[in-house]
Amino acid sequence: MKLRHPSKAVLRDWLTGEIEPDTTDTVERHLDTCARCAATLEAIEPAPETPVAPEALGSALAIVLAPPSDLAQRLEAGVTARLSSRQMMEVVADLFGAGMETTRLLMIEGDDDDDS
Amino acid sequence: MRPAALLPSIQRQRRGSARPVTVAEPAAPVPAAADPAVLHRLVVEHGDAVYRLALSVVRDRALAEDIAQETMMKAWLALPTLRDQGSLRSWVLRIANNTAISTLRARRAIAVDPHELPEAEAPVERSVESRVQSDAVVSEFVAALDTLDELSRTIVVLREVEGLSYDEIAAVLNVPLPTVKTRLLRARRRLSSTLKEWA
Numbered sequence: 001m002k003l004r005h006p007s008k009a010v011l012r013d014w015l016t017g018e019i020e021p022d023t024t025d026t027v028e029r030h031l032d033t034c035a036r037c038a039a040t041l042e043a044i045e046p047a048p049e050t051p052v053a054p055e056a057l058g059s060a061l062a063i064v065l066a067p068p069s070d071l072a073q074r075l076e077a078g079v080t081a082r083l084s085s086r087q088m089m090e091v092v093a094d095l096f097g098a099g100m101e102t103t104r105l106l107m108i109e110g111d112d113d114d115d116s
Numbered sequence: 117m118r119p120a121a122l123l124p125s126i127q128r129q130r131r132g133s134a135r136p137v138t139v140a141e142p143a144a145p146v147p148a149a150a151d152p153a154v155l156h157r158l159v160v161e162h163g164d165a166v167y168r169l170a171l172s173v174v175r176d177r178a179l180a181e182d183i184a185q186e187t188m189m190k191a192w193l194a195l196p197t198l199r200d201q202g203s204l205r206s207w208v209l210r211i212a213n214n215t216a217i218s219t220l221r222a223r224r225a226i227a228v229d230p231h232e233l234p235e236a237e238a239p240v241e242r243s244v245e246s247r248v249q250s251d252a253v254v255s256e257f258v259a260a261l262d263t264l265d266e267l268s269r270t271i272v273v274l275r276e277v278e279g280l281s282y283d284e285i286a287a288v289l290n291v292p293l294p295t296v297k298t299r300l301l302r303a304r305r306r307l308s309s310t311l312k313e314w315a
């Protein structure tokens with residue numbers, strides 16, 4: 001069933017977040033497919049006090065989402081460790097003729113036992 | 117075991133193919149001699165973007181790092197199955213998004229108490245420039261970021277930080293193009309309103 005176009009006031013509320021969650025879902029489903037409402041949305045003027053430099057948003061996001069400075073080393077070490085663990089599971093699976101998932105569950109259970 | 121000769125180097129990228137990017141999960145056997153140099157390049161070239169995408173979805177730094185690690189392992193092992201290696205960045209980001217969404221869903225499924233869900237993260241490591249900003253300004257921006265849903269956060273990060281085109285974002289996230297445009301518009305408006313005090 002084709003949804004009715006939301007009013008401009010509803011679209012404005014969706015932009016600012018002043019909208020009920022149920023209505024949000026309906027509006028978002030409609031916006032996923034309606035070019036006309038997408039255009040209406042773009043035509044809604046932003047609040048006049050909010051002009052910022054085009055690159056400011058990206059800079060601010062990069063700051064608050066900044067990765068740790070040693071991320072690359074940590075990822076390499078982590079992946080290598082995971083791979084070793086996986087290779088060990090293959091050896092165990094081969095030895096006992098078990099499937100990989102069974103072996104993984106057994107090894108996880110073993111880890112839990114060690115912790116307790 | 118797959119012969120090591122089948123593991124390609126990133127340098128040997130085939131370009132010009134119009135094939136769609138598909139995300140292949142790594143085959144069950146671990147390659148006998150996966151090339152560490154390939155992993156190194158994957159991590160150096162795409163690690164930060166993968167981490168930022170994961171953090172924008174789950175809003176928890178430890179979890180984002182776990183997701184980045186899992187993404188890198190999947191990408192490293194599945195790289196031989198990537199037909200159009202010119203689309204490597206989009207492919208890696210799609211694996212990261214799928215992994216992050218799966219992780220979030222699994223967490224939500226087991227979290228009886230909503231307070232067990234990952235807390236929204238305050239920035240813990242900031243650049244020299246950002247240290248001159250007041251905590252209140254940064255907090256206001258982070259709070260605005262957290263009012264957005266995961267999809268909108270991911271879209272605005274892929275566009276404003278990673279510089280992907282609308283079409284690339286739609287492909288990475290597997291969402292319609294109008295969704296990318298409308299969510300991005302809303303995210304920009306909401307976040308920009310908090311940026312007045314940023315130098």
